[in-house]
Amino acid sequence: MAPIDDAIAAIELLEPGEPFLYRAMARKYNTNYTTLAWRHRGCQKSQRAQEASQQKLNPQQEAELVQYINNLTKRALPPTRAMIRNSASHIALEPVSDLWVTRFLTRQGNHLVSKWTSGMDSLRHKADSGAKYKLYFDLLHAKIKQYNVQPKHIYNMGKKGFMIGILGGSKRVFSCQLWEEKQVTATLQDGSREWITLLATICADGTTLPLGLIYAAASGAI
Structure with a gap:
């Protein structure tokens, strides 16, 4: 003492x-x-x-809030600071300040981490599996070898969609364990947006094709 x-x-x-x-x-x-x-x-x-009097929540309530954040992170829905503030206010039965959220994250630094992230479509999240990637590339390499496909005939196309004037990044609070294990590093979004799509194509021999842009077509147009 x-x-x-x-x-x-x-x-x-x-x-x-x-x-x-x-x-x-x-x-x-x-x-x-x-x-x-x-x-x-x-x-x-x-x-x-x-x-203790300034914490608003007792240790048990804070532990439950941490577990709630962990559960949201597992579902790829890490909360924002505002969401944590609303949840804490609901538990405390009185408003808590943004400064309280800062102190809470500091106290729970062994369990929570705040990171910037962008949205990920729910379908993409479901398809994001290391085992599925391995099966795909094992099959791809087998076919390349089977048919003796030369590098100059192999192309990879990548696309990136974006909305003009909309920022996709936001700061979220994640479970430390899930972030460090890279199980969840992005936030889900519904994906129902009209985007401009950028196409980039590169050949296995190092050459590239010109970049392409795809715009949303008018209703009924091809």
Whole structure:
């Protein structure tokens, strides 16, 4: 315990009405006698008690909020700071500030991490499987070898869709464990957007084709 806590414990062991001097007790336990007197009379809370009163949620409630965030992360739906603030306010039955969210994330730094991320379509998330990738490339290499396909006849096409004037990045709070294991590093979105699509094509021999842009067609057009 801290010296001031030892001094208070010694005072409380005295018989009722037994005389003592705060200054003498403070000198004996090497603490400030004014603070000792205030603390013993209940005029001043300990630092730990003050911090606890500012936390809004008790340790059990904070643990449940951490578990809720972990569950959301597992579903590829890591919450924003605003979402955490709303959840905490609901649990505490009173509004919590954005500063409270900052302190909460600091206290739970071993369990939660805040990272910038962009959206991922739900169908893409379901298809994002290492085992499926391996099966695909094993089959691809087998066919290349079987038919003796030359590098100059092999092309890879990549596409990137984007919306003009819309920023996709946002800062989210993830489960540390799932982020470090790279199980969840993006946020789901519904994917129902009209995007401009950029096409980039490169040949296995290192040559490339000109970039292409695909725009949304008018209704009924090809």
